Amino acid sequence: MSRYCDVTGAGPGFGNNVPWSKKKTRRRWNVNLQTKRYFLPGEGRHVRLRVSTKGIKIIDRDGIEAVVQRLRKEGKKV
Structure with missing residues (x-):
């Protein structure tokens, strides 16, 4: 399962770790994803979304x- 928000489409960001020695290594910033369950009153059922x-x-x-x-x-x- 990829780390993308169902509502905004936000995904991880990529860049470099840069310590004091300036030796760069690749890293990623993950999105703060939560699994939420919402009730749809129009359909009378619940939906489960992965949202930031x-x-x-x-x-x-x-x-x-x-x-x-x-x-x-x-x-x-959905």
Whole structure:
């Protein structure tokens, strides 16, 4: 399972670790993903989403119905 947010599409960032000696090694910054279960009142069922903390705030702001509708419009299965 890849580390991408279902709502925002945010993925890991890549870069270098640079210590005091300036010897660079590759590293990655993972997204803060949470597995959340939301209830869809229009369909009478729950959906499970892997969302970042920013995605949780977007769902709180817009509502789960609007977010699921947007995901389906993009062609994602929910």
